[in-house]
Amino acid sequence: MEATQIRRLAGEARGSTGRALRDLVGGLGTAALALGVLLWLALVAAAGLIGIGLALVPSAARALHAVADLERARLSRRGAEVLSPGPPPGRWRAVLTDPATRRELRWLIRHATAGLLLGVLGIQLPVWAVRDGTFALWWRLIPEGGRTPGLGLWTVHDWPGVVTVSLLGVCWAVLTVGLSPALARWQAAPGRRLLAPGPGTDLSLRIAELTATRAAALDAHATELRRIERSLHDGTQNRLVATTVLLGAARRMLTRDPAEAEVLLERAQSAAEQALAELRAVARGILPPVLADRGLAGALSGLAAACAVPCRIEVDVPGRCAAAVEATAYFVVAEALTNIAKHSGATRAEVAVRGSDTMLRLRITDDGRGGADEARGSGLVGIRRRIGALDGGLTVTSPPGGPTTLEVELPCGS
Amino acid sequence: MRIVIAEDDALLREGLALLLRAEGLDVVATAGDPDAFLAAVDRYGPDVAIVDVRMPPTHADEGIVAAVEARRRRPELAVLVLSAYVEQMFATELLAGGARGLGYLLKERVGRVEEFLAALHRVAAGGTAIDPDVVAQLFARTRPDSRLERLSPRERDVLALMAEGLGNVAIAERLFVSEGAVHKHIRSIFHKLDMAPDDRSDRRVAAVLRYLDGRERAR
Numbered sequence: 001m002e003a004t005q006i007r008r009l010a011g012e013a014r015g016s017t018g019r020a021l022r023d024l025v026g027g028l029g030t031a032a033l034a035l036g037v038l039l040w041l042a043l044v045a046a047a048g049l050i051g052i053g054l055a056l057v058p059s060a061a062r063a064l065h066a067v068a069d070l071e072r073a074r075l076s077r078r079g080a081e082v083l084s085p086g087p088p089p090g091r092w093r094a095v096l097t098d099p100a101t102r103r104e105l106r107w108l109i110r111h112a113t114a115g116l117l118l119g120v121l122g123i124q125l126p127v128w129a130v131r132d133g134t135f136a137l138w139w140r141l142i143p144e145g146g147r148t149p150g151l152g153l154w155t156v157h158d159w160p161g162v163v164t165v166s167l168l169g170v171c172w173a174v175l176t177v178g179l180s181p182a183l184a185r186w187q188a189a190p191g192r193r194l195l196a197p198g199p200g201t202d203l204s205l206r207i208a209e210l211t212a213t214r215a216a217a218l219d220a221h222a223t224e225l226r227r228i229e230r231s232l233h234d235g236t237q238n239r240l241v242a243t244t245v246l247l248g249a250a251r252r253m254l255t256r257d258p259a260e261a262e263v264l265l266e267r268a269q270s271a272a273e274q275a276l277a278e279l280r281a282v283a284r285g286i287l288p289p290v291l292a293d294r295g296l297a298g299a300l301s302g303l304a305a306a307c308a309v310p311c312r313i314e315v316d317v318p319g320r321c322a323a324a325v326e327a328t329a330y331f332v333v334a335e336a337l338t339n340i341a342k343h344s345g346a347t348r349a350e351v352a353v354r355g356s357d358t359m360l361r362l363r364i365t366d367d368g369r370g371g372a373d374e375a376r377g378s379g380l381v382g383i384r385r386r387i388g389a390l391d392g393g394l395t396v397t398s399p400p401g402g403p404t405t406l407e408v409e410l411p412c413g414s
Numbered sequence: 415m416r417i418v419i420a421e422d423d424a425l426l427r428e429g430l431a432l433l434l435r436a437e438g439l440d441v442v443a444t445a446g447d448p449d450a451f452l453a454a455v456d457r458y459g460p461d462v463a464i465v466d467v468r469m470p471p472t473h474a475d476e477g478i479v480a481a482v483e484a485r486r487r488r489p490e491l492a493v494l495v496l497s498a499y500v501e502q503m504f505a506t507e508l509l510a511g512g513a514r515g516l517g518y519l520l521k522e523r524v525g526r527v528e529e530f531l532a533a534l535h536r537v538a539a540g541g542t543a544i545d546p547d548v549v550a551q552l553f554a555r556t557r558p559d560s561r562l563e564r565l566s567p568r569e570r571d572v573l574a575l576m577a578e579g580l581g582n583v584a585i586a587e588r589l590f591v592s593e594g595a596v597h598k599h600i601r602s603i604f605h606k607l608d609m610a611p612d613d614r615s616d617r618r619v620a621a622v623l624r625y626l627d628g629r630e631r632a633r
Contacts, residue, residue, distance in 0.1 A: 233498040234473060237521070238423040244525025245426065249433040252527050264432075271425060 013177050015316070020180035021126065023078055027111075027187040028119030030071045034112040037063045041108070061095045068104040071111065071191045079188075081358050083206060085197035099198055107194035111187075118187040124150075125176040133169030136162050216391045223389040224324065231282045239275035243268050287327050296326045300351060303334055308341040309366070310348045317355035321412040325360055328386050328410060329353065335379040336364045336406055344368025344404060355412070362408040370402030415538050418460040419444040420451035420477065421496070422469045430464065430524065437531060446470075448480035455484045455491065462538045466521075467497040467504060478504055485511070492537045496521045500547045506627060513579070513620040517543035532584070542579030542619040549577040552626040564606045572599040577622045 037060075044060045072082045085100035095101055128150035139147050139162055147156045149165045150172070156162055197203065246268035253261035290299045297315040304311040320326065333351055340349050346368030354361045374380040380396060383406075387394045390410055398404040417439055421427040424446070431441045442458045445451035447470045455463060463484055467477040481493045492515035495508060505518045517537040523545065524530045533543035553562075553574065565573065568589075575585045582600070586593045604611040607625060612618045 230473060234423070234468060237498055238426050241521040241524065242423070242426045242429045244522050245429040245433055248525040248527040248530075249429075249436055253436060260436075267429075271429070274425070 017177050017180050020184040023184035024122030031111050031116035031119050033067045034108050037067050038112040103194045107190050110190040115187050118183050122183040129172035129176050132165050135165040220389045235278045243271040307337045313351045315353045325410050325412040335383050339379045340366045360410040360412045364406040368402050370398045370404050371400040372398035372404050416460040417441045418454045418463045421466040422446050448476050462492045464494045494537050513542040514616040515540045519545045542616050544578050549574050561607050569603050579619045
C-alpha cells in the first residue's frame with residue numbers, strides 16, 4: 001500500500017516538474033524575445049528624443065503586440081485561456097495612450113527582466129542537479145583546476161569533497177522538484193495579469209469571436225445530427241425494411257414451398273440481427289456508455305486493453321471535456337487502434353492525450369510500416385469527418401516504412 | 415412486367431429482387447447508384463423502375479433526380495419511388511409532371527407483399543400509388559377547410575383512398591361496400607369540393623392531390 005502511494009506521489013512530482021520545466025523553457029523563449037523588443041523600444045524612445053523616432057513608433061508597437069500575442073498563445077496553451085484585448089489602435093498618438101498597450105509594455109519590462117532570470121534559474125537548477133549529482137563519475141577526467149561544483153565556488157581535491165558535491169547535487173534536485181512549479185507560476189503571473197483585457201476594455205470583439213465560435217459549434221452539432229440521422233436511415237432502417245421484405249416473402253412462400261420459406265425466415269432473422277448490431281453501433285457512436293461510467297481515461301484504457309497490439313495510454317486531462325468532445329476522442333482512438341491492428345503490422349502503439357481548458361490534443365503513434373493513405377478508403381476518412389464536425393484538426397504523418405503518427409486537436413469547452 | 419431496381423443497400427436490393435422473382439416477376443437488372451440505374455434503363459428498356467430516394471453520392475434526393483431523368487428518357491416508364499420517410503416535397507416534385515405511372519411509397523410497405531404488388535401493378539398499368547402517410551399528412555394539415563368539413567366520414571375515407579391512387583373496385587373492396595356506393599360517394603365528393611369529376615384514376619389522383627396540396631399553398 002505504502003509503496004504504491006510513494007510511487008504515485010513520485011509519478012505526480014515527476015509530471016508536475018516536467019510540466020513546470022517545459023513552461024519555464026517556453027517562458028524563457030518569449031522572455032528572450034521580450035528582451036529584444038525591449039531593447040528595440042528603448043532605441044526608438046532614444047531616437048524619439050532627437051525627433052526621428054516618431055516614424056518608428058507604429059513598428060515598435062507592432063513588435064510589442066506580436067511578442068505579447070506569442071505569450072498569450074503560450075499561456076493559453078499551457079493553462080487557462082488569456083484573452084486578447086483586441087487589435088491595437090492604428091495611429092501612433094492613440095498607441096501611446098492605449099491602456100492595453102501600456103499594460104503590454106509593463107508586462108514586457110517584467111518579462112524581459114524577472115521572467116528571463118526566472119527562466120534561466122529554472123533551467124539552471126536541473127542542470128546543476130545532474131552535473132553535481134553525477135560529479136563522482138567524471139571528476140577525475142577533467143583537469144584539476146576545473147574540478148568545481150556547478151556554482152564553481154571551490155575546487156575539489158579528494159573524495160570527501162566529491163561527496164559534498166554529490167550531496168549538493170541532491171539539494172539541487174530537491175530544489176528543482178520543489179521550486180520549479182512555483183518558478184513557472186511566478187514567470188507566468190505578469191502575463192496572466194497584464195496581458196488579459198484590463199477592466200473597462202471594450203469586449204465587443206470578444207463577443208463577435210464568441211458568436212462565431214458558437215455558430216461553428218452549432219454547425220458542428222448539425223453535422224453530428226446529420227451523421228446520426230444518416231446512419232439510422234441508411235443503415236438500421238434499411239436492415240429493418242429488408243427484414244420485413246424477407247418476412248413478407250416468407251409468408252407468401254409458406255403454403256407454396258415451406259422449405260424455401262424457412263430459408264427466407266433464416267435470412268430475415270439475420271437481417272434483424274444486423275439491424276440490432278447497427279443500432280448498437282449508432283448508439284455507441286452517439287455517446288459510448290463506457291465514457292459516462294469511466295470517464296475518458298478509463299474508457300481509453302479499456303480500448304488499449306482490448307487492442308490486439310500492445311498499447312500504452314497516457315492521459316493528462318484536467319477535469320472533463322464536453323461530452324461530444326470526449327465521444328469524438330474515444331471514437332478517434334478506437335478507429336485508430338483498429339486501423340493499427342488491421343493494417344500497420346505494428347508491434348506496439350502509444351496514445352497520448354493532453355488537455356487544457358480550451359483544447360484536447362491526441363497523439364496516436366505506432367511502429368508499423370506506415371504508408372497510411374486517406375485516399376484508399378481507410379478509417380482515416382471517418383476519423384477526419386468526426387473531427388471536422390467539432391471544428392478540430394487532424395495531421396497524419398505516415399511515411400512508407402513508418403512510423404505513423406496521428407495528431408488530433410479538438411477544441412473543447414468555451 | 416420487366417423491372418429494374420435501383421437501391422444502394424445491397425441487402426435490401428437483393429431482398430427486393432428475391433421477393434419479386436418469387437412472385438414470378440421479371441427483375442431484369444438491379445443497380446446500386448444513379449448512373450448504373452440510368453444505364454440499365456437505357457439498356458433493358460424496362461416497364462417499371464423501383465427507385466430508392468437516397469442514393470450515392472450524397473444520399474440526399476439522387477433517386478428522385480434519377481427517376482425524373484429516366485422518365486425524360488423513357489416517358490412510358492412507370493416509376494415507383496421508395497422512401498425512408500415521407501417528404502411532401504419529394505412527392506410534389508415527382509408528381510409535377512402528372513401522376514400517370516408514378517408511385518411514392520414508404521420503404522416498409524414492401525413487407526405487406528399483397529398491397530405492395532397491387533401498387534406495383536397499378537403503377538405499371540399507368541395508375542398511381544401514393545403512400546397512405548403522404549395522404550394522411552395532406553389531410554392532417556390543420557387549417558380549417560370549410561369544404562373538407564362538408565364531407566361525411568365515409569366520404570373522407572373514399573377521398574383518402576382515391577388520393578392513394580386506388581380505383582373504384584379497389585376502394586369498394588377496401589371499405590367493404592359495393593362499387594355503386596363508391597361511385598355515389600365520389601360524385602358527392604367532387605360536388606362538395608367543387609371539382610370536375612373524372613373517371614380516369616391517374617387524372618383523378620392528380621386532381622385530388624392538387625386540391626389537397628393547393629389547400630396548403632393557399633395558406
